[in-house]
Amino acid sequence: MYTVYVLYSRRYNKIYIGYTSNLEQRLLSHNELSNKGWTARYRPWHLIYTEEYEEKGKAMQRERALKSARGREFIWRLIAAKFQNVPRRQ
Numbered sequence: 001m002y003t004v005y006v007l008y009s010r011r012y013n014k015i016y017i018g019y020t021s022n023l024e025q026r027l028l029s030h031n032e033l034s035n036k037g038w039t040a041r042y043r044p045w046h047l048i049y050t051e052e053y054e055e056k057g058k059a060m061q062r063e064r065a066l067k068s069a070r071g072r073e074f075i076w077r078l079i080a081a082k083f084q085n086v087p088r089r090q
Helices: 023-033 056-066 069-082
Strands: 002-009 014-020 046-053
Touching (some): 002 056, 014 023, 014 056, 014 069, 046 056
Antiparallel strands (some): 002 046
């Protein structure tokens, strides 16, 4: 099973889109384990959206779709609905 996920850093108004076969471990890595890299710089991250797929290829396709302009607009609408006073674009 593969999970496509979207993280949101409210402090920095940033999003991160990825996929993994172990969501719990991946979230731990984004928020605690790693000391360098892009996601370490914009902590803390909040999980705001997930989708599950049986096949890795399907998860990769969906990740790419969410990274498109249309996909990012969908994500920013989710964020705006969940959090008050959030700009819709970075």
